[in-house]
Amino acid sequence: MSNTSFDLAPVLARAEADFDGSVQRLCDFLRIESVSTDPAYAVKTRAAGQWVVDQLRALGFEAGLRDTTGHPMVVAHHPGPPGTNAPRILYYGHYDVQPPDPLDLWESPPFEPAIVEAKHGKRIVARGAVDDKGQVMTWLEAFRAWHAAHGTMPVPITVLVEGEEECGSPSLPPFLEANREELQAAVCMVSDTSSWDIETPAITYMLRGLMYAELTLHGPSRDLHSGMYGGAVLNPINALTRILGQLHDDEGRVQIPGFYDDVAEPGAEELAQWRSLGFDEQAFLQEIGLSTPTGESGRSPLERLWSRPTCDLNGIVGGYTGAGAKTVIASHAMAKLSCRLVPNQDPNKILAGLRSFLDARTPPDGRWEIETFGMSPAIRVPTDSPYLRAAIDGLGDVYEKKPVLIGCGGSIPVVGMIQSILGFDSILVGFGLEDDRVHSPNEKFEVRCYRNGILSHAAILARLAGMSA
């Protein structure tokens, strides 16, 4: 059976004609204060999920909220056109947002979307503008345009929108396990990443993995007066800095045993493609008040960010940290350490290496307490995937510049969960920009990026409709 052929032009025309409505609907969504980490917002968070359900029902989806032990999941299904042979696509997103603090740094209230004129034209400023409400709306508004133009979706679609992404998605793995059959699809489409720049679309095909651990070094059984004990007993802060200070050598290489054993070097072609992107290292550094790159010597910045594993201390605390002086020797000190991992590295093997690194340096009477928070392997989507091809072609239908394939230094754990539990790949097509202030005050989404996102998803759907499952 061949697939129905749909004309894309009227879909794009509807999207353009209704774009002011798309902006208004995004603003409606942004007004719902769905802060998932704060129990005080639980009712509002659920309301944001229900808002998505209502939108999808209006577009012919069978949609509902599914309760979890945390915030509910939005699950929706559309059969696609009658008799279709096209692949089913799973669209993933999240309706929860980061807390808006610090509130005093916002130029307008975080949950009252403001339309502000800036260098790229209008932008929408609000918590969640780009992460992830605005990006969820790029495909939801594309669905709306398809529904308006042809009365149906061009392919079978399943939608999964969670409300706990900003607090580590605790309900997602058990939900995927429990609903593996219902959520089956050919590929997952995720819009939670960035374009290369406002003119150049991008598909992220590599994501670094993560090993995140909290390390506490215990020493004396209580806090001590440094005058009475200093110089004669173990000081856990002294010891912790001494040990963690050895994590990198003078060339910036991580000293955890076996750290680089399984790291694959990118191919010459891949490196050449990255070079052709013309990454502006000075601009990258200047934007954050720096001028000198650090990290492993002999590697380009994109290599360091995309293809090399790292080890960063994300937090450290011990002893007296208030104002003024207190001459205490703390009984313990704690650090949070994370390693960004690249393909082939096993997070558990890296953790084992970290343990032996620490054990080899434990001072007499010292005792480690180690807790892990994130263990996700790196992801690499095969570049010869037909779904990736469809996404590339769809973006090419909308943008004047060709899409680029990029890596991402960060991790998107859901991609690994879908891979390991549901068994299929994800395509990461995102429309954010680097300066969108994700998780920070004055988060924004460029209106031009929003429009291009809607048109792109509409076009990608047309490309997917031409495929056979």
Add this chain to the structure above:
Amino acid sequence: MSNTSFDLAPVLARAEADFDGSVQRLCDFLRIESVSTDPAYAVKTRAAGQWVVDQLRALGFEAGLRDTTGHPMVVAHHPGPPGTNAPRILYYGHYDVQPPDPLDLWESPPFEPAIVEAKHGKRIVARGAVDDKGQVMTWLEAFRAWHAAHGTMPVPITVLVEGEEECGSPSLPPFLEANREELQAAVCMVSDTSSWDIETPAITYMLRGLMYAELTLHGPSRDLHSGMYGGAVLNPINALTRILGQLHDDEGRVQIPGFYDDVAEPGAEELAQWRSLGFDEQAFLQEIGLSTPTGESGRSPLERLWSRPTCDLNGIVGGYTGAGAKTVIASHAMAKLSCRLVPNQDPNKILAGLRSFLDARTPPDGRWEIETFGMSPAIRVPTDSPYLRAAIDGLGDVYEKKPVLIGCGGSIPVVGMIQSILGFDSILVGFGLEDDRVHSPNEKFEVRCYRNGILSHAAILARLAGMSA
């Protein structure tokens, strides 16, 4: 002119007969919640000063509260017996106490003194029991016994009791400067230290000095997402641990340039006397849950604690320190560092050395912010002083064991201020024990130590009365 000769026996008899009253009066003093660091206690803190004034007036002192920009000073004078030629003695103490938190660890309310039976007999449990209300009361009750037995003090006495010792004595230096003439004396008597053990009295003749600095390393202009930037930019926590991890070499020697240049080695006789004290290193360590000494190799623990300078990190903080994982690269990280100094070391020279240690290791784009909080040189009271001799003899009149001369790892800044501003030495005769839980929940003072303290101060006064100014 020769001094009136006073009989000590009736003084000691009065002190013994009235000892229950001494305990009751200490409990009255302890009930006044004089927490100097918390403005909510300002009225109560002043009331504790007034309580001391009232006690001294009842004993024939001309006494009053003197206002400062902070809490008031108690100043009192007694002329001594008519026509005396004995030296004037300044008694220093403080009527303020540390905050009682954490409250839930107290076995009885911190400001309701409890008399508890333990291994050394009864003890008084309350905030301030030993630091410093109980120790102030050892000499105040000795004054009372002298007043009861002979109707006068045996020597001219000046009293100075401050209310800001627990918050760094900010008003003390200007007060000493402004009242230099009025506060002149031959020597200062301070009871804010410990006995060697419950049977062995001690005079502290060496105090380490202090150089306390807060170091902040600044890097990126804002907190960064470690996925987007990790491995390619300066991470201030990584850099801070790397730099501070080099403060000591493998033998525990401090690596600040010039750190040991001016350190005098103790003489052979002094080392022999310390060895004769029979310091129990294992018991010292066991009490705090440790078994292995650390610090400079090749030095005994008392040497390390009394005669060697140290460098300890007292606090460290940076990045995310809450529950769970946050993959942030912090824009800055801070540590609090203190050096205990020994005689001849100049705190400003050590600070200059620390600055050059840090500057030599500053990473590109890193910037230090350094604030200092304490700069006091070490103190060493000449062991041939006649006042020290009088104190040794007075203690010998009360205890069966001979007093020992000890060092102290801590600093008592007032001793340095009196030396540099008023121009005379202090004699540190203290009656605490190592396990008194100073600054901690369930602070206590052994009743036996309190009694011995009162009798000792009574006897020391008799010895001083035999001297000529």
